Amino acid sequence: MAQLLFFGRFTDVSTDTALAVPDSITNTQELTDWLSETLDGFRAEWLRPGARMAVNKELVIESAPVSVTDDDEIAFMSALSGG
Amino acid sequence: MTPVIEISDQPFDPETRLADFRRQLTHSGGLVSFTGIVRGEDGVDALELSHFEGFTQAQIEAITRKAQMRWPLEGILIIHRVGKMITNEPIVLVAAASKHRREAFEAADFLMDYLKSEAPFWKQEYSGENQTWIEPRERDDHDKKRWET
Numbered sequence: 001m002a003q004l005l006f007f008g009r010f011t012d013v014s015t016d017t018a019l020a021v022p023d024s025i026t027n028t029q030e031l032t033d034w035l036s037e038t039l040d041g042f043r044a045e046w047l048r049p050g051a052r053m054a055v056n057k058e059l060v061i062e063s064a065p066v067s068v069t070d071d072d073e074i075a076f077m078s079a080l081s082g083g
Numbered sequence: 084m085t086p087v088i089e090i091s092d093q094p095f096d097p098e099t100r101l102a103d104f105r106r107q108l109t110h111s112g113g114l115v116s117f118t119g120i121v122r123g124e125d126g127v128d129a130l131e132l133s134h135f136e137g138f139t140q141a142q143i144e145a146i147t148r149k150a151q152m153r154w155p156l157e158g159i160l161i162i163h164r165v166g167k168m169i170t171n172e173p174i175v176l177v178a179a180a181s182k183h184r185r186e187a188f189e190a191a192d193f194l195m196d197y198l199k200s201e202a203p204f205w206k207q208e209y210s211g212e213n214q215t216w217i218e219p220r221e222r223d224d225h226d227k228k229r230w231e232t
Contacts, residue, residue: 050219054135
């Protein structure tokens with residue numbers, strides 16, 4: 001099962017790293033759609049400027065969906081506050 | 084010298100760490116450092132920084148590589164706190180050492196501007212029972228853009 005991580009404002013939505021991602025989800029677009037339906041407040045945070053996603057610590061910057069598997073670590077980050 | 088990058092939830096003494104770093108330099112003529120501390124603000128009791136372990140370190144390493152490509156630096160030191168901090172506690176120490184002062188000044192300035200805008204940290208202010216996320220500031224983005232020309 002893919003592991004989900006939440007940072008910044010996303011921790012107000014969820015901190016559950018054991019969230020059970022359905023097997024039917026195969027890419028990042030399907031994942032964000034599913035999270036938007038599953039977690040209250042996720043969609044609003046995802047649409048905020050500066051929100052970003054990383055798969056296995058690589059930022060997803062392509063507009064096309066990136067495939068995800070059970071072994072992946074997927075992180076959702078709100079806009080960076082900076083150091 | 085490989086850049087020294089530390090992210091820690093433990094308090095650190097900037098003066099001691101800077102002196103340790105300076106003693107390792109062998110051919111620098113300039114060492115410039117910046118210490119960021121928690122600013123006292125009315126009604127704010129504490130600041131809490133969080134990071135993404137592994138990812139944040141990698142992003143900071145990428146920032147140091149950019150600095151090394153621009154200036155001939157003998158050494159870079161970056162120590163960054165995470166966790167809860169109170170007024171006057173050091174948050175970050177950045178130091179750059181080079182043969183000549185101009186490169187060291189510019190590199191330290193560059194490193195701080197990029198840390199402020201590209202390093203994956205998230206901050207919350209604590210005021211009594213309330214916690215507030217600190218949003219990115221336009222000023223920080225503007226400062227970083229100075230290096231893009």
